[in-house]
Amino acid sequence: MKRGILGHIAFNLLAWSVVFITAFPLVWMVITSVKPQFELFRIPPTFWPETVTFEHYVRLLIETPFMLYMRNSLILSTATTVLVVAVATLGAHSLVRFRYRGREALARLVLFTYLLPSVVLLLPLYLMMVWLGVANSLLSLVIAYTTFALPYALWLLRSFMQGIPDDLEAAALVDGATRMEAFFDVILPQALPGIISTSLFTFILSWNEYLYALVLVNTDSARPLTTGVMSMLVSAFNIEWSLLMAASVMMSLPLIIIFAFLQSYLTRGFGAGGVKG
Amino acid sequence: MTDTRLEVRFDGVQKTFGAAFAVRDLDLIIAGGEFVSLLGPSGCGKTTTLRMLAGLDFPTGGQISIGGRVVNDVAPGARDIAMVFQSYALYPHMTVAENIAYPLKKRGVAKAERAVRVAQVAETLQLGALLDRKPRQLSGGQQQRVALGRALVRDPRVFLLDEPLSNLDAKLRNHMRAELVELHRRLGRTFVYVTHDQLEAMTMSDRIAVMHEGVLQQFGTPSDVYERPANLFVAGFIGSPGMSLLRGEAHGGTFHHPAVTMMVDAAGGLVLGIRPEDVILGDGPFTARIRLVEPTGHEQIVALALPGGDALTARAPPDMALHAGDNLAWGVRVPRLHMFDAASGKRLPVAPAQA
16 A cells, blocks of 8 residues: 555656646746746846736837738648648548559558658759759748648558458448548548648648758748748857747647647557557 | 349359469359359358349359349449448447438438338338447447348348348347248349358348358259258268268279278269268167267267278167267168269269169
8 A cells, every 4th residue: 555655646746747847948938938038147037027028029019021921821831721621631532442553562562661761862853843943932841741641641541441341432432422532521520530640741841841941942932930930049159048939839739729629539540540550 | 933123143253362263263243133152161252142142242254143134333322232240340430320221311212201211121020129329339239130120121122131140149040041032022122132141141141142252052952952962062061061072983883992892884083971860779781880979969860981081971769879989870862962073073873773
């Protein structure tokens, strides 16, 4: 009994210290973002701000192109997600349901693309974008993100689709549905947890991506948040810490909101996919 | 009685997967309103045959017709059939009512009409209280009923049933067997029923199509396949415990086997088939040693070792004194014996006689 309590306490201590280590930078980010500039570099540092101010947020929204970057990031991530999920859902269904030559090889090849570090693909992709005439645009980033999000999405959704019994689609066909109707009426609702976790994965990937955005896009009108905020607030001579923290908080908001709503789907999704894959 | 609009025909139907035959040269005419079972061990081609009839698999040769119309190129939904799957294949995200209404919805039946038809089916199958549940909240038997309801709701020409009872427990299976027969009688539609369970096939069907390795072995009434099996496969497959098959040689009008001698009007390698109920124990011209006695309650199944090493199975009354290891005289009901050609496996139209 005593050992049970001790074990309980030890476990909780461990769990809470992990939570603390993970959460502290985030808390610090939020706190820093509402401190006045002069309080930031005080020694010893204050934990709770003496005065709370939202001036950095206001400055960020009004005086900087932050909202432009935010808009770019939203468009970019949403477009990538929609494209990747649409292609991956149909592709995964095809890989699972139809028999054709090279089906298995294709499925393996898809995973093979992950053996290459993305840095290796950077230059070839850039040259291809120039050749296509889309360099320096949001579209180039959508294409680039799709190239590395799609294979994983396909693989993830494939394992989901494999868990859906063939008979369901057959029953829908016999019941009078066309192939497309059977797909939308029966397969899609079954694959929904998988589609949601794939969407989240793709959205986060494109939202946080930095390297490709840095290399492929060189103009403010097409810059997403990651590179935009960096180039705007971090220079060789000065780092605008308050603004940077305020920007970071606002960058995290969309993901936090999405996670809050879809968390249960996400865990369920990855769990199911993992077991069946 | 027979209605040609409900007739199902297979004309030289083939299905190959690569070099392997799943179904070979299938000719089968199922009369309108008939209850036909496709019976055979797993991998015999019966499910492929059903799926081709449903339009879910495509024949690589031959023609399939329903009601006189060739349906090779007709989509499953346009064949006017309904199918019950072994897994039931209920749509998990839909309620029972939505599941049953789905075939109507896909055929553009108005919502009010759908509700009426679903209610009727629910009443027939006693599903009324479950209409708002999701399939996962139902027991196996209830799910089975919903699958049946989804097939019934549209009044199709042909019902296809793919081992619909195999996931139920034994008691419920007996009950549903009777219910399906009753349903078939009431609807008067053609039923094509796939099973590996000969008891189901024997008890429910008007006719049984026995299949093996993609080839139709025999198509006949239950008593046909039992009393006059067309070949060695059917002889061995139908009946439980199975027919004993004794391989021997015939010359000069006599069939010779180490344990049995018979007069027969044939020559060459022959196989003598004896059903367990046709063995008379304790009296007769032959002898055997009792190897094993299995009492089942209403009878005893007796495994006998014959001179020459062959085995013979017999049924005996429950009160007959039988002991493993004892020697025993035995005989047969001669008119009920079966004779097959050993090389071709085909049934021979000859009647053996006591030597």
